[in-house]
Amino acid sequence: MKTQQGHRYCSGIYARLFVGTSCRQPSPLRITRLAPRSSRRTFAANSLIKWSLSAFYWPHAALGFKLRVITFPFAGMSALSVLIREVLISLAFHTEISLTHFCSRGCDSGVVIRRGASAHAGRSLLDSFRLQGLVSTLKECVHDDDFRELKRIRTMHANSFLRLYTLLFLRRVSMPSQTPAGALVRLYAEDEAPWNWPAWQELTNVHHGLFPPDDENLPEGWTRQNANDVLSYFNAYMRFDREEDRVQFAEERMGNSQYPGRDFFKKWVKDKWKKWGIHNIIVEALQEAGIHPATILRGSPGIPWPCANDYVASVLDSLGLTLFGDEAFPSGGAVLFGEPRTVVKILVQHSWSAICGQVYTSRRSASKHEETARHAWNSLEVGPVTKELVRSAITAIARWKRAALLTSTMDVINEAEDMLEELQGVMRELGRSKALANGLHQLASREDVSDLLEIYNAYFDETNEEDAIVVPVALSTAKSLDDMEGDFGMELEQDLDAAQLGSRLGLLQNRVSLFNQYRHRSGVTPWENQGEFSFPGEDLPSHLDHLKLHWHQLAGVHSIFRSLFSKESNPAHPPGILIADSVGLGKTAQAITFIAQLIALTHCQKENIRLPPIIEELPYLRDMKTVPRHPHLILCPGTLIAQWVSELKTLFIYRTVDIFVYDGQSSGKDFWSPTGPLYSSNHDPENRIIVASHSAVFNDFRKTHQPLKTISKYGSQPWTIPDAKNAKSLNNTIFDQSFLTVVVDEAHQMRNPGAKHVATLRLLEQSVIRLIMTATPLLTGPRDIACMGRLVGIHHFYLPQSIEEEKEDRSTLNKFKRNNDEEGLAAERLKIIIRHQDHCIGHFLRRTTSSIDFNHKPLIDIPPYREIIILVRLTGRELEIIGLRAEAAKADLLSMDDARIHTKTFYLEYRITVTFARREGDTGPLPVFKTLEEWYPEKSTKMDACGRITAHYLLDDRVPDVICEDGEIMFPDVPQEFKDHPLQTRRIIIYSEFPSMTPLLQNVLSLYGVESLAISGKNSLRERDDCVKHLYDDSHPARVLIFSSVGSAGLNLAIADVVILFDQPWSSQDEYQIIGRAHRQPQRKEVKVIYLHAMDSADPLIWQMARGKSAMFDAFVNKQNGEGELNHVSSDIQ
Structure with missing residues (x-):
């Protein structure tokens, strides 16, 4: 060493240091290499080895610090020991770092800390800082206790002849910083995983691997040259023997021209990461396990940032299953091992670090x-x-x-x-409507209850000879699929007409005792306006239709009763049924009709009135001959609450039941307490119906129960429900109630083992009857059927045997996959599905729109609708603003742990910006444009396209359809004949997610000569009714109606034959409800459904999410499992 004044400066030190596993008691230090950087002379290592790591302990000392900013001077080797001690204590679990000290002369000496010399740590080079600005920097970034300690160290060494200014800020990120791209490379070395695993293929939409022989099967955006470059990079990676060298190579800075595939692959993964949704999956797993960093921070406010290594192990196995599927568990076991586990941990670490950055930004x-x-x-x-x-x-x-x-x-x-x-x-x-008000003033009065008794008496006192004739029916003895034909659950009903079904259900003239006689075309119900349903004379007003059940709905209700009731007492009889009818067949009306008939049945039993014939034949509900008297619970997504409430009020006579909404907005303790609204009802318990949101129940479950133990594969029983947090935690909560019926709508959202599944099982334990409703019960594989079977209450899926079957199935399927035996794989999958079918027989109801009734006619006799997808290219101005708003949305997403952030409301601001791009802070009223010239500079591409498309389809009912090519809309020429003699009876309805944008959309339509009407939740019932009447009125100038999901429930707009989805709804259920406003009886035209999507926005992704996966479900519900079906499964099920 040499110094200015005869002393020697340290010309360079390179030391690689390891730290042990404990954050509180650091393990002994091992030095693997130590030599001067420039002179290569030996350095006295003994003094370093003798460091006492326990001499210092930071208040922040825990696993998972990222090195940044702290500067202090020190004297000689003793001060260097101080520095290195602090570095070591700050290291993450099993992290290797490199410290490279660069010293020059005088006070400008500095330290650069290089992280990432190991497989777990990246190679990010952190900047060195001078002493200036240290105090303000520390005050801004460091905990007060740390700041005081650093000032003490600085004072202690203030007179040192050697000043080495090192900026070392302890920022807890807990994990090594290897990138997802680097992690995926290391996994590829394991037999080309995960790109040949179906679960990962489904997430990434890369179904043929990274290097398929055919160019058309290359990943999106790849050329053959890209593939060759990436393969060359992968091969170079695998030529390294040491893991450390592999990681160093994979995480090299971009720009190395020797391996262009490395830069390309890194950028490709980075660009696709958000689209693949891996981060969201990880965040959801952290939330369900109760270990999201924000949750931990709120529970332990004294810590600056939670150390991930203390928490994330509990989610690695379940995340491995979600991301990689069964293939990551080749032994069929329950625990993720080897490289897959390491890679999942790295991906979790990446998300944890991202959350950390956003939380600090929020702070x-x-x-x-x-x-x-x-x-x-x-x-x-x-x-x-x-x-x-x-x-x-x-x-x-x-x-x-x-x-x-x-x-x-x-x-x-x-x-x-x-x-x-x-x-x-x-x-x-100021006029905002209260669409779901459910206060005490809405409850039935004692007079209303008396009126209900009169309705019952009038109904059951009626005599009708035809109704009194009951057709005896032989009950089905089918034991397996081979014994059955037709639709699931229709083995008996398919031979009965509507009159026979109604008679067996105890209906008089097929009329449900508690149901209204009429349905309003605009969705108004007698609960809001009874005057609309009163009319003189016998002629039915044009705005009313007779309310009657379709044949398939009567058959469905009959099938439900037949599934749940039995001839003999049997406590083990499954208490539920899976209702999996296709969207559009009226599952909601079927469930409400079943509830209404249960209410009527309790009344018959209480008053000793003759029971319906089906109950006389099947008198036992498990081991009970008398139906218990409890309220009914409908559990649905929050977005469907309004729809359920509207349908309940459409069907039930005014105040014959009390309807409550529990969506988590009000205190659960107040709602469920003995003095709350539920127990203030004057009705009998069975005449009370609660509509609750999924999120409210899941949040209550987390608040009242112990954290869910990890369910990885089926290593632990997926039906195990954790204990309550304490003896009183369930008091006055939803989990302290009893229900006669629990209806679970959109039940496929609870199909995965985990917190949602277990919370639903816990709630179902409190019910007598379970109606499990979904149009897509099988989304990812046979495992979904087992989860749905547990919700139904089928005993087999609660047995350890079912877990062993799952393990054997996985092992068998993996053998076929390893051998690339696609035909054998498809056959085995079909075999598994058929085995599950046999367990579900008798408790599974499924019809589709192509099903036929007892007369062999289609259930829904209307023409199919046709879809037209329009992808428009946004302007540069729009993309710039959307990008900025997307970053703001991302910041909120990463830093919050509330499960509700994943709903459509979270992306509200971002999606509104796609509709009309306004810069953040521009909160004034929407502009009004008087001419197209004013509109074009500030135009919304989507709105402009909507205006032009609408104007085109209104020119004439016969105009050719628009098409879209490369983001540009092409309008076919309109024949002169159409212009000379136009036929203009067409009506168009436009769905807009955001009512706040409706005035601007109407403004733009008017610029293109289109007059329009609008309905939203802000409109009164009278205004909504007037709008619908105007739309039907041929003399009214407006032939376009804009509507949102709020306020549109129950609308019958079958006069329209064009539906434009200006905004994309989040679920297929929402989408069908929108389309169903026009595609319904008595529609006789082909309905055109136009999806208006913006390229490079969330629109296409949301559309794909709404569609879901259906191939396996088609196999599950198909009874004709012959050779032809095997070919279908082989080609479709991946």
Whole structure:
């Protein structure tokens, strides 16, 4: 060493250091290499080996620090020991780092810390900083205790002749920083995984591997040259023997021209990562396990950042199953081993680090959000209160609240919540509708209950000779698929007409005792406006239709009763049925009709009235001859609550039942308490119906029960329900109630073993009857059938035998996959599906739109609709603004742990920006455009396309369809004959997700000469009815109706034959409901369904998500399992 004044400066030190597994008691240090960087002379290592790692302990000392910014001077080797000690204590679990000290002369000496010399740590080079600005930097970034300690160290060495300024900020990221691309390369070395695994193929949409022989099967965006470059890079990676060298090679900085495939693969994975949704899957797993960093921070406010290694092991096995499928478990065991486990851990680490960055961003912006929120709040006090001002205040305060959840005390959070609650009240006072009001004032009065008894008496006192004739029916003795023909669940009903079915159900003239006689075309119900259903004379007004059940709905209700009731007492009889009818066959009406008949049955039993013939034949509900008297619960996604409530009010006579909504917005303790609305009802328990949201139940389950133990594969029993947190945690909650019927709508959302599945099982334990409803019960494989079978209550799927069968099935399927035996694989899968079918027989109801009735006629006798997909290319201005708003949405997504962030409301601002791009902060009223010239510079591409398409289809009913090529809409020429003699009877309905955008959309339509009507939740029932009447009125100039999901439930718009989905709904259920406004009886035209999607936005992705996967389900419900079907399964099931 040499110094300016005869002393020697350290010209360079290279040391590789290892740290053990404990964050509190660091393991002894091992030095693997130590030599001067430039002079290559031996350095005295003994003094370093003697370091006492226990001499220092940071308040932050825990697994998972990322090295950044702390500067302090030190004297000689003792001070260097201080520095290295702190580095070591700051390291992550099993992390290797490199420290390279570069020293020059004088006070400009510095340290560069190089991380990532091992397989677990990246090679990111962190900057060195000078002493200037240290104090402010530390105050901004370091915990107070650490800052004080660093000042003490600095003071202690202030007079040192050697000053080495090192910026070392301890930022807890907990994990090594190997990238997802690097992780996928290391897994590829394991037999080309995971690109040949079906689960990963489904997630990434790469179904033929990375290097297929045919160019047309290459991954999207790849050329053959790209594939060759990437393969060359992979081969070079695998030529390294040491893991450390492989990682160093994979994580090399981009720009090395020797291996262009490395840069291409890194960029490709990075660009596709969001589209693949891997991060969202990981975040959801962390949430379900209760270990999302934000959850931990709120539970332990004293720690600056939770150490991931303390938590993530509990989700690795289940995530391995979700991401990689059974193929990652070749032994058929329950635990993820080897490289797949390492790779899953790296991917989790990547997401954990991303969340960390966003949380710190949120923390830094918290004060700004608070200032903005308070300014918006104060602005309401100085001038007239308008909706725009209130909306701006709500947005600002909501952002403050989100940031406060991570940074502030409960007092601050409560203050923000109080502000939001008060503002929502102001919005209601300003005219905002309360679509789901469910206060005590809506409950039936004692007079209403008396009226109900009169309805019963009048109904059951009627005599009708024809109705009294009961057709005896031989009950089915089918034991397996081979014994049955036709649709599942219709073995007996397929030979009965509507009159026979109604008679066996105890219906008089096929009329349900508690149901209304008429249905309003605009969706108005007697609960809102009884005057609309009163009319003089016998002629039915044009706005009313007779309310009657279709044959297939009567047959479905009969099948449900036949499945649940039995001849003999049998406590083990399965308590439920899986209703898997195709979308559009009226599962909702069937479930409500069944509930209504249960209510009528309890009345008959109580009053000793003759029971329906089917109950006389099958008198036992398991081991009970008398139906228990409890309320009914309907569990559905929050987006479907309004639809369920509307259908309940459409069918049930006014106040013959009390309807409650439990969506988690109000306190559960208040709702379920003895003094709450449910127990304030004057009705008998069976005349009370609660509609609850999935999220409310799942959140309540997390609050009231112990964390769910990891369910990896089926290593632990997936039906095991954790204990309540304490003896009182269930009091006055939904899990402290008893229900006669629990209807689970969209049950496929609970198909995976985990928290949602177990929470639903826990709730179903409180029910007597289970109606499990979904149009897609099988999405990913035979395992889904087992999960749905448990929801139904089929005993076999609760047996250890079923777990052993699953393990054997996985092992068998893996053999076929390893041998590339596609035909054998398809045959084995079909065999497994058929075995599951046999367990479900008698408790499975499935019809499709192609099914036939007892007369061999289609169940739905209307022409099929035709889909037209329009992909428009956004302008540069729109893409720029959307990109900025997407980043803001991403920040919220990463930093929040509330499960509700994954619903469509989370992306509200982003999706509205796709509709009409406005920069953040532009919260004023929407502009009004008077001419197309004013519109073009600021236009929304989607709105403009919607206006042009609408105008085209209104020219004449016979115009050719529009087409789209490479983002451009092509309008076919309209024949002169159509122009000379136009036929203009067409009506068009446009679905818009966001009512706030409707005025602008109407403005744009008017620029293209199109008059329009609009319906949203803000319209009164009278206004909504008037709009529908105007649409049907040939003399009215408007032939276009814009509507949103709120306020549109129950609308019959069959006069329209063009449906434009201006915004893409999130689920296939929502989508069909929108299309079903026009594609319904008495439609006689071909309905055109036009999807309007923006390229490079979330629209196409959401559309794909809504579609889901159906090939396996088609196999499951197909009874003709011959050779032809085997070929179908072989080609479709991957």
